[in-house]
Amino acid sequence: MIQLHAVSKSYQRGDLPVPVLKKISLHIKKGEFVAIMGPSGSGKSTLLNILGCLDAADSGMYKLAGKTIQTANEDELAKIRNRKIGFVFQSFNLIPRIDAEHNVELPMVYAGVPPAIRKKRALAALNILGLADRVSHVPAHLSGGQQQRVAIARAIVNDPEIIIADEPTGALDSQTSHEIMRIFLQLQASGKTIVMVTHEEEIGAYAQRIIRVRDGEIFNVPL
Amino acid sequence: MNAFQSSLIHDVFLQAIASLKENRLRTILSIMGITIGICAVMVVGTVSQGVKKYIYQELDTYGLESLWVYRKWENQDPFRSVREGSGIDNDDLKYIRSCCSSVKNVTPVVFSDENDITMRSKGTYTNVNLEGVGVHYADINNDTITQGRDFRLEDIQRRKAVAIIGTKIRDELFGPHSNPLRKSLRWGNVRLTIIGVLDVKNRDILSQLGTDDYDVNKRVLIPYTLYQQQLGSKDIHTLQAEAVSINETEKALDQLTEYLNRRHSFHYEYVTESMEGWITTAEDLLRNISFVGLIAALISLFVGGMGIMNIMSTSVVERTREIGIRKALGAYRRDILLQFLLESTVVSVIGGVLGMVLGIFVGFGISYLSGYDLGISWFTAALAVLVSIAVGMISGYYPAYRAASLKPVDALRYE
Ligand SMILES: Nc1ncnc2c1ncn2[C@@H]1O[C@H](COP(=O)(O)OP(=O)(O)OP(=O)(O)O)[C@@H](O)[C@H]1O
Ligand SMILES: [Mg+2]
Numbered sequence: 001m002i003q004l005h006a007v008s009k010s011y012q013r014g015d016l017p018v019p020v021l022k023k024i025s026l027h028i029k030k031g032e033f034v035a036i037m038g039p040s041g042s043g044k045s046t047l048l049n050i051l052g053c054l055d056a057a058d059s060g061m062y063k064l065a066g067k068t069i070q071t072a073n074e075d076e077l078a079k080i081r082n083r084k085i086g087f088v089f090q091s092f093n094l095i096p097r098i099d100a101e102h103n104v105e106l107p108m109v110y111a112g113v114p115p116a117i118r119k120k121r122a123l124a125a126l127n128i129l130g131l132a133d134r135v136s137h138v139p140a141h142l143s144g145g146q147q148q149r150v151a152i153a154r155a156i157v158n159d160p161e162i163i164i165a166d167e168p169t170g171a172l173d174s175q176t177s178h179e180i181m182r183i184f185l186q187l188q189a190s191g192k193t194i195v196m197v198t199h200e201e202e203i204g205a206y207a208q209r210i211i212r213v214r215d216g217e218i219f220n221v222p223l
Numbered sequence: 224m225n226a227f228q229s230s231l232i233h234d235v236f237l238q239a240i241a242s243l244k245e246n247r248l249r250t251i252l253s254i255m256g257i258t259i260g261i262c263a264v265m266v267v268g269t270v271s272q273g274v275k276k277y278i279y280q281e282l283d284t285y286g287l288e289s290l291w292v293y294r295k296w297e298n299q300d301p302f303r304s305v306r307e308g309s310g311i312d313n314d315d316l317k318y319i320r321s322c323c324s325s326v327k328n329v330t331p332v333v334f335s336d337e338n339d340i341t342m343r344s345k346g347t348y349t350n351v352n353l354e355g356v357g358v359h360y361a362d363i364n365n366d367t368i369t370q371g372r373d374f375r376l377e378d379i380q381r382r383k384a385v386a387i388i389g390t391k392i393r394d395e396l397f398g399p400h401s402n403p404l405r406k407s408l409r410w411g412n413v414r415l416t417i418i419g420v421l422d423v424k425n426r427d428i429l430s431q432l433g434t435d436d437y438d439v440n441k442r443v444l445i446p447y448t449l450y451q452q453q454l455g456s457k458d459i460h461t462l463q464a465e466a467v468s469i470n471e472t473e474k475a476l477d478q479l480t481e482y483l484n485r486r487h488s489f490h491y492e493y494v495t496e497s498m499e500g501w502i503t504t505a506e507d508l509l510r511n512i513s514f515v516g517l518i519a520a521l522i523s524l525f526v527g528g529m530g531i532m533n534i535m536s537t538s539v540v541e542r543t544r545e546i547g548i549r550k551a552l553g554a555y556r557r558d559i560l561l562q563f564l565l566e567s568t569v570v571s572v573i574g575g576v577l578g579m580v581l582g583i584f585v586g587f588g589i590s591y592l593s594g595y596d597l598g599i600s601w602f603t604a605a606l607a608v609l610v611s612i613a614v615g616m617i618s619g620y621y622p623a624y625r626a627a628s629l630k631p632v633d634a635l636r637y638e
Pocket of ligand 2: 045
């Protein structure tokens with residue numbers, strides 16, 4: 001499903017380029033649940049953003065679901081993000097002005113789904129996540145766990161193959177974190193490929209496989 | 224429009240309203256700028272259209288197809304200047320109809336050089352504008368007779384001592400709303416019987432423009448034959464004619480002068496006048512009014528547009544994260560562009576519609592204060608809305624373009 005070969009990325013700091021990812025290669029199979037772990041600043045988010053087609057690598061090769069990403073243009077990337085990838089963020093990233101249902105509808109708006117079908121599917125997704133009675137709440141009127149569940153509903157509503165989650169439990173208490181992880185396990189059971197960044201070993205333990213990153217390189221031995 | 228676009232427009236409209244609420248003060252200021260600009264556009268449109276209507280109404284009191292031919296008196300040629308007479312006589316009238324195909328009607332006008340002609344009824348005196356005319360005079364001048372009747376051919380042929388008077392003459396000699404018919408009017412030792420009263424004519428705007436200082440409502444019309452008899456001459460001072468259509472006035476003038484030149488063997492030189500010059504003057508004037516107004520309108524629209532650009536730029540910065548989210552969820556560059564363009568257009572159209580409504584009220588106000596019913600220029604109203612859409616799109620373009628160009632990863636990282 002995901003094939004990364006010798007992907008590098010550096011940021012410009014002043015005049016010098018600072019390498020953040022150094023020739024990273026990795027392979028994630030369809031249906032896998034992978035956790036990326038490592039110290040702060042090691043490049044986890046940078047890697048995940050590249051995997052999620054939100055950012056482009058400087059060099060290297062990236063194939064996602066058979067498609068070559070490094071040569072895709074802006075609109076092709078937007079379409080891949082829309083159809084193939086669902087995002088879950090640490091800070092939920094819901095649009096504050098609009099209610100849960102309309103947040104969940106957004107990926108379908110950009111997919112060109114007619115309003116009536118959008119509404120039906122958004123309500124169904126929210127229902128699955130136990131938010132049937134919260135559909136017309138704006139994010140500010142929802143708890144952190146509820147907001148993250150709205151975000152997960154939004155991530156899965158276009159039925160993507162991959163879920164990309166950057167510290168999905170980073171802003172949640174431990175009980176809620178475990179609830180979210182149980183949802184992730186269900187998603188995996190339904191056939192989704194999940195790539196998640198986390199700091200917490202406890203959360204990483206839900207994954208089948210842990211990829212450890214340090215200084216922009218993969219270390220598969222725990223430190 | 225497909226389902227995607229229509230639902231996007233719906234979403235965008237709600238979002239626009241919401242984000243505008245968040246930036247209330249800036250929004251109100253920008254809307255006001257557009258409102259004032261569009262209001263100015265409306266007022267300019269209403270005033271220029273309304274004034275145009277009035278000016279044309281007033282010009283029409285001469286008959287827009289009217290034309291005048293008279294002898295050029297101040298001639299440089301010493302042999303010609305000594306010639307007597309006006310260069311137009313009664314015999315000319317007989318032939319003009321048959322030779323000048325572009326002339327619909329013609330009337331002789333006889334007047335004297337005397338400035339103050341005084342008439343009297345009982346003990347009351349008044350100054351009048353005395354004109355000796357033919358049967359088609361009222362027709363050509365778009366005059367209507369409100370009381371009594373017009374001249375008949377026999378009045379002219381038999382030199383009857385009858386007169387048609389302007390309303391001011393009636394009011395001054397007989398009192399307002401009185402019936403002066405069959406009453407008599409003393410002109411020197413001639414006793415004229417009043418057979419008709421001319422309807423009031425308005426030349427307020429034209430007289431304010433200084434184009435005409437002669438009071439149309441103080442006319443006294445008598446058969447030109449009678450006037451000629453009193454003056455002891457067969458001269459016709461001016462031929463006033465009506466062309467078959469406005470476009471044929473030049474042709475009618477050419478035909479008339481050609482005829483007169485031939486008939487009088489080029490002994491005289493003629494001056495011709497038509498309404499064209501006046502129409503041009505009026506249109507120049509209107510163009511100047513519109514120009515000044517439109518400059519003012521443009522300035523306020525520009526200020527309003529800058530205001531919109533400013534709120535939209537701020538809005539783009541404040542919503543950087545939202546743009547990142549939308550892009551992560553699959554928004555194309557053009558979706559973001561469209562969203563922000565629509566938002567700025569919503570602001571601008573709100574301003575535009577308010578400006579239009581305000582402009583209509585100001586127009587009514589001006590009508591009320593000036594006493595001229597200017598009406599509403601719906602053409603300008605439609606134009607105003609189009610202009611506000613254009614201002615919204617133009618001023619929203621740069622911020623929208625910046626929003627659309629944000630990279631998703633950068634936008635998402637923005638705090
Ligand atoms: N836009 C950027 N410009 C410059 N440097 C950046 C940028 N984004 C990330 N970096 C740098 O790249 C390095 C890796 O950042 P990244 O966000 O990938 O780390 P991380 O492993 O996700 O850390 P954390 O656990 O704190 O989230 C850091 O040193 C960071 O300062
Ligand atoms: Mg990170």
